[in-house]
Amino acid sequence: MHSVFLSGLMGSGKSTLGAMVAARLGLPFVDTDRELEREAGRTVAELFSSEGEPAFRARERALALRLMRDGVVRVVAFGGGTVTNDEVRHAALDAGTLVTLRAPTETLVARTAAAGSVRPLLGGSPEAMVQRLRELSLARAAAYAECHGTVGTDRPLENALEDVLRIVARRPVAMPLGERSYVVDVIDGDPSRSTDAIAALRPSSLIVVTDANVAEARKDDLASLLRAGLAPSRVVTLPPGEVHKTLPQVAAIWDAALGQGIDRNAVVITLGGGVVGDMGGFAASTLLRGIRFVQLPTTLLSMVDASVGGKTGFDHPTGKNLVGTFHQPSHVVADLAHLSTLPDREVRAGLAEVVKIALTCDAALFEDLERAGRAVLEDRTHLQAVVRRAIELKAWVVRQDEREAGLREVLNFGHTIGHAVESGAEYTQLLHGEAIAMGMVAELALGERLGLSPSGLRGRTARLLEALGLRAEPSNAEMVAARPFLGADKKRRGSHVRVPLPSAVGACTVHPLELALLEDGPNFGSLPSAPVP
Amino acid sequence: MHSVFLSGLMGSGKSTLGAMVAARLGLPFVDTDRELEREAGRTVAELFSSEGEPAFRARERALALRLMRDGVVRVVAFGGGTVTNDEVRHAALDAGTLVTLRAPTETLVARTAAAGSVRPLLGGSPEAMVQRLRELSLARAAAYAECHGTVGTDRPLENALEDVLRIVARRPVAMPLGERSYVVDVIDGDPSRSTDAIAALRPSSLIVVTDANVAEARKDDLASLLRAGLAPSRVVTLPPGEVHKTLPQVAAIWDAALGQGIDRNAVVITLGGGVVGDMGGFAASTLLRGIRFVQLPTTLLSMVDASVGGKTGFDHPTGKNLVGTFHQPSHVVADLAHLSTLPDREVRAGLAEVVKIALTCDAALFEDLERAGRAVLEDRTHLQAVVRRAIELKAWVVRQDEREAGLREVLNFGHTIGHAVESGAEYTQLLHGEAIAMGMVAELALGERLGLSPSGLRGRTARLLEALGLRAEPSNAEMVAARPFLGADKKRRGSHVRVPLPSAVGACTVHPLELALLEDGPNFGSLPSAPVP
Structure with missing residues (x-):
């Protein structure tokens, strides 16, 4: 069981629904606004007016991070602005299930007015409140979109409760990319x-x-x-x-x-x-x-x-x-x-990309695959966990670099040579994953020769791929056919190609390498004939 | 002459270059950091530590807006973070020429260290400064990109000065869209x-x-x-x-x-x-x-x-x-x-889009065209000013709504029927602008009939278009041919089309109208035969 975090504008029902979710799951419940008031001995409105919004946000952030890192599984109702802090929002996505609650502005105003409490960001006439809530909704749209699910609360809360519980049970992988989440x-x-x-x-x-x-x-x-x-x-x-x-x-x-x-x-x-x-x-x-x-x-x-x-x-x-x-x-x-x-062959080919993400980002997953070998394909529960972890890792990389300007480049490991091998085979002889398996091993050989990857990693990776039923070495003919396609790589800039090379199991660095090094280097000559250790 | 605003990270040369630009242009020079210190009787570092960053930013914002709105033409060197405020940045783009200065991080660090001044956001070791400057550079990249030009200062400042003066002389129209600017x-x-x-x-x-x-x-x-x-x-x-x-x-x-x-x-x-x-x-x-x-x-x-x-x-x-x-x-x-x-015909057709943006956004431009009539085509200086103004208006609309979710829809005025007329003519009989001219008049007729556009605006617009050498009325045959294409409009949602209709000269509102109203309404029957008043 993981923690559940509820977010949304004031009046969206976070506190009420939060208590209901906690009761159903048998978990403790914390409302961050109430907890802040308890700690400070003052109301949120008083904190706002005496310390100003930035100081309040700093208190809120510290509390939210503490609640995520103390090891206690609970249900937390955040303040309306809590998740606008990137660190808090990303931590919540990693630590549990983050659900955004929403309701029409008129409903939010009616609920907020009925509660009779002072809301420091609102105040004034109902018209001014509607206007201000619309502005907040717009300003926070990107942050609120980064969540595991959105639930409308403009209806009986019992129904909304069931939707929240369904999201918690599913626990999807979140791909947080602002309004494109x-x-x-x-x-x-x-x-x-x-x-x-x-x-x-x-x-x-x-x-x-x-x-x-x-x-x-x-x-x-x-x-x-x-x-x-x-x-x-x-x-x-x-x-x-x-x-x-x-x-x-x-x-x-x-x-x-x-x-x-x-x-x-x-x-x-x-x-x-x-x-x-x-x-x-x-x-x-x-x-x-x-x-x-x-x-x-x-x-x-x-x-x-x-x-x-x-x-x-x-x-x-x-x-x-x-x-x-x-x-x-x-x-x-x-x-x-x-x-x-x-077909089995396609399932095996898919494991090549799992090996890639494990080798570049997560040593634990790599070692898990080494232990399981081909048995991971027989155990659907294990396979589901492996697939989920691979997706989480890729999402983690992409969320930090959507347009491949930096970190995301590590996902191209194995693809510089792998794509060329696949193109050389005219897309018919080899499945994509099969070509990438060979590409990874060939690029690791290059990395070892250049001293950029640790000695032995090529052999270890080749053994894992073969244990999973994948061929690790392209034939000489395949390499010769691949050569003309190396220069067409999208990642080429002038005479260099940016090649990601693992610096350890679970870690990877991108190196700009001379195209000639790939085209005419040992990879395309001696490598294919070198035996796998 | 307009004011010149220099922006960029600390150490990018804003103060030194600002004084040089002011001397060359014979304008007064203000360095906002120095001006803030003068007003407060304390250094920026003291203000930061005593009041905190948010209070400092509020002072900075107020000063920047005052300097842009007091009617004095001058050269202003902004603080490094001044333009991260959207209001200040957009005001600077509208009020004068905004130039971003840049230099490699190492240069920034060397200059900042040499100046010996306390920089509140830096401090610490040179390595920490490099790290912090890189972070600031990344965090502010989108704001710094929204400018009229970028000038590198990692070279003799005399050369950088000439580049700044060239940008000021050109005064391009800025299209501020974050890193896509x-x-x-x-x-x-x-x-x-x-x-x-x-x-x-x-x-x-x-x-x-x-x-x-x-x-x-x-x-x-x-x-x-x-x-x-x-x-x-x-x-x-x-x-x-x-x-x-x-x-x-x-x-x-x-x-x-x-x-x-x-x-x-x-x-x-x-x-x-x-x-x-x-x-x-x-x-x-x-x-x-x-x-x-x-x-x-x-x-x-x-x-x-x-x-x-x-x-x-x-x-x-x-x-x-x-x-x-x-x-x-x-x-x-x-x-x-x-x-x-x-060809003359193509130049005239281009004026249709100028009329459109004037009618929907800027009464002064519309009246200017009414006064000039076709003479605007003979006077290249006047035409250049008209073209520049039309581009400014479109840039102003697009910067507020890049992906056509709201305001930008007004740019579709005349296009719902205009596109259909153009498609009906199979793209060969009519130029795009010619079809849009007819589309505008037809849509205004619809607007008048529905009481959404003021009575007489259709006639006034038709007269202007005809004065500019454009046909304002499609033939019956053209309207009949257009009808099947109305439903293919990208702006259609279900059975409705969102149609922008001028509510006055220089103002426009978008109305969701029944597709049937366009297809079977008076536009496609009696309108083409109705005489232009």
Whole structure:
């Protein structure tokens, strides 16, 4: 059990609902405003007028952080402005479930007036209060959006209570990106989660993008989605495979959506792997200059990688993903049930990205995979925990660097050579994850030779990948075919490529390396023939 | 002459350079930190420690606003954090020329240490100062980017002085959008302005997008751009006209750029009208998930409209601009010299968008056009002032609403019916501005009938448009052809369209209107045959 934090404007029902949640979960309850008043021996209004808002915020911040770090699991009702502090908000997202409560301004005013308490940021006439609450709502919109879920309280609180408890039980991974925030649900067999998530967006119409394989393998899920009758729907079924991640397929989505006469409240749903998600996301980002989309990833790779981070696009004859955008989904539901119909080879390939994020960010996850080996694929509960952790790690990286200007570059580990290997194989011979597995090992060999990665890490990583059923070494022919594609890397700047290289298990640094070092260095000569230790 | 405001981190040279600028321009000089110390009788460090940062910022804000509003033209060196206040920063952008000074962190530290003064936000060891300056630089990047120009001061200050004076002399229109900020130069015959602006971006390569007409009419400008040797360049010449604003042309830009092996420091240059700008901007927004672009608009319409606001895209068989993105250019240079080779009809069409922005936002500009009539086209100095004012107005609207969620909707006035008329004419019979002129008059007729626009405004607007050489009334045939395209409007939400309607000259309100009202109402029946009063 984790702590529950309730946030929202004054009058949104945090204190009342907080006590109800605490009672239901059998947890202690703290209202930070009341606790501050108890500690200071003065009311919040008195603190505001005597010390000023900054001093009050400092007290509030200190209390909130203390409540998150003392090891006690509880329900906390924050003050209205508490989560506007970045440190507090991020700590709450990491420490428990953060739920934002909302209600129409008129309801907030009525409740606040009825409570009869002095609200230091309001005061004055009802009209002035409405105006001030609207301003606060606007100013805090980005902070309030960064949460695990939003619950409306303009209705019987018993119903709102059930919604809060459902969010706490689901405990989705939060992807906090201001007003572009969204959550990722990691579940195992619950089609209603997807339809609920989509219904919450109140779509005017749905464009469901999938591929022929998925439409067949997951036909029950697709049917239940359409049967839910959420909005007029159009299904676009693309030919499967990376070889079809091309402009004509994107154009087919545009044509279907625009032929349907969509408006800006339409929502694109992507049901499939990374190819479907990337193309559907790209189409959504460009239809009417950007509409919303929901990702329903059906492969392990797209669950842990493609569905988190907002990268969209398609392949160009000169290289992979060279045309695209950054466009965040509105919701992601990763349902492990989809893996039951996924070929084993694809499931194994998906583990390559899990190894990547573990090796670059989290030693504990890496060691967990070393201990489990291929058995992690047999134990669905274990697999769900691993998938969830990989998504959390990626979300943690992306939230600090949405547009790949810095930290996020570590996610490209294995991809400089891996993408080239995949391109060299013309997207048909190797799955993306298979190419990335080889790319990681090849880049670690380079890192070891340059003294940038610790000696032995290449061998250890190769052993883990092989234990998971992945080939660690490309053939000489594969490397030769890959070479021409190294220069097309998006991360190239002039004659250098920025290559992330692990400096230890769970740590990674980005190095600008000469393109020539990759093209003509030992990697493309002796490496493929060197035996794995 | 306008005031000059210098901003930047401590040690960036604001005080020294400010005094030099003031001496050259013969203006009084104020350093806000010194002025605050004089007023308070205490040093900034003492004020910080005794009153705290918020109280200091309040003093600083009040002083800055006073200096901008007392009617005295002067040079002001702001404190390092002064422009982080939105109100102060926007007031400075409106009141004069705001220049940001920058230098490497090490230079800032050396200068600050040499000055020997106590800096309240720094202190401690040189390493701690470097760290703190880096943090401040990051935290303030968005605010510092909102300015009329940036000048590096890590060199002899005499050279930096000349750069500041050049920015003051140019006085570009600032488009303040945080780190996506850019400026629009409005000039008359100076090709070096474009090459200087592009050179400042340090591009790794250039993709110059133009069309066959422009490449011929402005061949000297194109040649001088290529001759400048700024970076390896590739010219993509598209077939001219709205009829070619289609996916195959966008794909041609993608192919040319990727065939060139561009990296993320490549820059797309659009030399042409709105069609070239929209497609080139769209290609830039999607190449490698977004690279920079510079707009060199060559038509009056694209100068006042298409080059400001970041809308990019292309037409789809189901309607205009239905696929696109929001992507801000890095710089826009509107050179009126291009108009010398533009057909008269296109110049007149461009005035339609000037009338639109005047009618919705600025009564003075509308009345100025009524007084001048078509003579505004003969007087280049007057025309330059009109173009500059129209761009300022659009920038003012866009800066408050980048993504068209509210205020920006007023810019769609005339476009609901205008776009449909243009689509009905299959993009070939009517220029965009010509269709918008008719759209404005038709929408005003609707507004008058619904009592939402004042009686007589339709007639007055029609008279102005006709005085400028534009047809105000579509034919019956044009209206009939337009009808099927009304429903494809991007602004449609369900059965309603949000239609902006002027409530007076210079003021506008957006109304959600039934689509049926536009499709089957009097507009598409009796209106076209009603005589202009």
